[in-house]
Amino acid sequence: MSETKTTHSMITFDKVNKWYGNNFHVLRDIDLSVAKGERIVICGPSGSGKSTLIRCINRLEEHQQGRLVVDGTELNDDVKAIDRVRKEVGMVFQQFNLFPHLTVLENLTLSPMWVGKLPKKEAEEKAMAQLNRVRIAEQANKYPLQLSGGQQQRVAIARALCLKPKIMLFDEPTSALDPEMVKEVLDVMIAMADEGITMLCVTHEMGFARAVADRVIFMDQGQIVEQNNPHDFFNNPQNERSKDFLSKILGH
Amino acid sequence: MNTTTFQPIAARPAPANTSGPLAWIKANLLADWATAVSTLVIGGVLLWYVPQILNWAFVKAVWLPSFDACQGKDAGACWGVISEKYRLIIFGRYPFEEQWRPLVATLILTGLLVLSCMRTCWKFWLAPLWLVVLAVYFLLMYGNVLNLSKVDTERWGGLPLTILLASLSLIMSFPIALLIALGRRSNLPAIRSFCTVYVELIRGVPLISVLFMASFMFPLFMPQGLQIDVLVRVLAGITLFAAAYLAEVIRGGLQAVPKGQTEAAATLGLSYWQTQRKIVLPQALSMVVPGIMNSFIGTFKDTSLVTIVSLYELTGSMKLAISSDADWMPFIMEGYLFIALIYFIFCYGMSRYSQWVEKQVNKSKLR
Numbered sequence: 364m365s366e367t368k369t370t371h372s373m374i375t376f377d378k379v380n381k382w383y384g385n386n387f388h389v390l391r392d393i394d395l396s397v398a399k400g401e402r403i404v405i406c407g408p409s410g411s412g413k414s415t416l417i418r419c420i421n422r423l424e425e426h427q428q429g430r431l432v433v434d435g436t437e438l439n440d441d442v443k444a445i446d447r448v449r450k451e452v453g454m455v456f457q458q459f460n461l462f463p464h465l466t467v468l469e470n471l472t473l474s475p476m477w478v479g480k481l482p483k484k485e486a487e488e489k490a491m492a493q494l495n496r497v498r499i500a501e502q503a504n505k506y507p508l509q510l511s512g513g514q515q516q517r518v519a520i521a522r523a524l525c526l527k528p529k530i531m532l533f534d535e536p537t538s539a540l541d542p543e544m545v546k547e548v549l550d551v552m553i554a555m556a557d558e559g560i561t562m563l564c565v566t567h568e569m570g571f572a573r574a575v576a577d578r579v580i581f582m583d584q585g586q587i588v589e590q591n592n593p594h595d596f597f598n599n600p601q602n603e604r605s606k607d608f609l610s611k612i613l614g615h
Numbered sequence: 616m617n618t619t620t621f622q623p624i625a626a627r628p629a630p631a632n633t634s635g636p637l638a639w640i641k642a643n644l645l646a647d648w649a650t651a652v653s654t655l656v657i658g659g660v661l662l663w664y665v666p667q668i669l670n671w672a673f674v675k676a677v678w679l680p681s682f683d684a685c686q687g688k689d690a691g692a693c694w695g696v697i698s699e700k701y702r703l704i705i706f707g708r709y710p711f712e713e714q715w716r717p718l719v720a721t722l723i724l725t726g727l728l729v730l731s732c733m734r735t736c737w738k739f740w741l742a743p744l745w746l747v748v749l750a751v752y753f754l755l756m757y758g759n760v761l762n763l764s765k766v767d768t769e770r771w772g773g774l775p776l777t778i779l780l781a782s783l784s785l786i787m788s789f790p791i792a793l794l795i796a797l798g799r800r801s802n803l804p805a806i807r808s809f810c811t812v813y814v815e816l817i818r819g820v821p822l823i824s825v826l827f828m829a830s831f832m833f834p835l836f837m838p839q840g841l842q843i844d845v846l847v848r849v850l851a852g853i854t855l856f857a858a859a860y861l862a863e864v865i866r867g868g869l870q871a872v873p874k875g876q877t878e879a880a881a882t883l884g885l886s887y888w889q890t891q892r893k894i895v896l897p898q899a900l901s902m903v904v905p906g907i908m909n910s911f912i913g914t915f916k917d918t919s920l921v922t923i924v925s926l927y928e929l930t931g932s933m934k935l936a937i938s939s940d941a942d943w944m945p946f947i948m949e950g951y952l953f954i955a956l957i958y959f960i961f962c963y964g965m966s967r968y969s970q971w972v973e974k975q976v977n978k979s980k981l982r
Binding site for chain 1: 873875876878879880881882883884885886889893894897898901976978
């Protein structure tokens, strides 16, 4: 059984490789170990494989070589393993991906009621608690498209939190937002970081990285080029590629 | 540096009234010389023809079921043919003195159809109610119980048959179409190819040939002694035919649901069927309501083709009623206009219902 060997680490990538089609080698020999409660920010130029990397963790993308173990479960074609992992992993998308035909409250109670088999009343109480946490409870009965982008993303975070995940994945959560709304989303994420949940966040919000990340990972061309704590990564990048990237995003 | 305070400009009403009948005429009928000319031409044509049509259809029309009056030199439309033959047109070859049975049965069925269209009635009891109503319907129509004489399905006809064929084939084709549409997007190659072949095969042949096969060829392949009623075979044919077209309409909707929706559902742990039922289908179907209704209306009118296998639904029974009577045969045009009106009433009702459904499902999109 693969469930015992990899203790201490919440997520382990072991020489993981992935291709799109035959020619696009999107992840190359990824080795990465994420400790329980660790908060990681992943950055890098577009097309570098950051999103694909975190999407492998809940099997939205499948890797073709290497081992990927999440909370003691190895991800492979076993559907039960995938289900087990998805119960532990919440995800927030760049485009929110709220269900537009359901109200905010229904978006939050859907999975607890249908997957978790909670009675409606209990699911709604828990959902309202999460909405309070992201400070948006008064919008519970509106439809997603009636909210601003920042509000929608906070709902999406609350929806993921309803499943009490051990790991949260953020795929560029603020990239689709108006500048004035970025802060309200980051504030919610920072508050969440204090609660010991394991977080992996693809983002270019360097202020957020400095404030909460334990480790910053820089990727380029499907590889992890450099990883370090935020202070050292920003002030003293070691690799030429990361220096170049940082000079571009911090340069103005 | 001085800071200035932001001073919002107060909102003002829109400029002076640009609406009203005169403005409308100017904008829509006489905007420039080309519009003015076309207004005049179309107006002239209408002025010339509309009075003639009204004159023919109403003023000079003969309403009495009198053959002689219709022969008059100056007579307009001969609506007498309808007063004379309406029972044959509407009920077809169903035995004349028993025609109260299809009337009652169809009223019950239509009543249930209307109920099923209302949101307040979308409860669990609707399904058993349908079974009860269908049972009552067939007992009434077929008879052979409780002093009701037996009437074979081949004598059923007219509007009741049209409504029966249309409603049953629409209700049955919808779930089949859903499965075919989902199947064409399945990850499993066997299911995907089966559904694709099904759609392409059905779309590749005309409904007439499907009906022909259902009616004449299918019995040849059945084991001796096993007979399936022609009505059932034709119903199956229309259902399978309608399902293929409907499946493609639904597939269009499925493709319009962004991939992020299924991804989000997957991260929330929903299974394939939960995702389809709760997330994908509600959005997909609400996007293709007009297309679905298009398909439904098409199927409703396609039922007129069953005449070729000797089932006389509304169109067939009208032709049978009028052309079998040499006296009235010249007035078959009036017969066609009469059933056209009946078809129009049903189709327009379906169309209005579709608009209501669209409003309902679009509520979540209103800001």
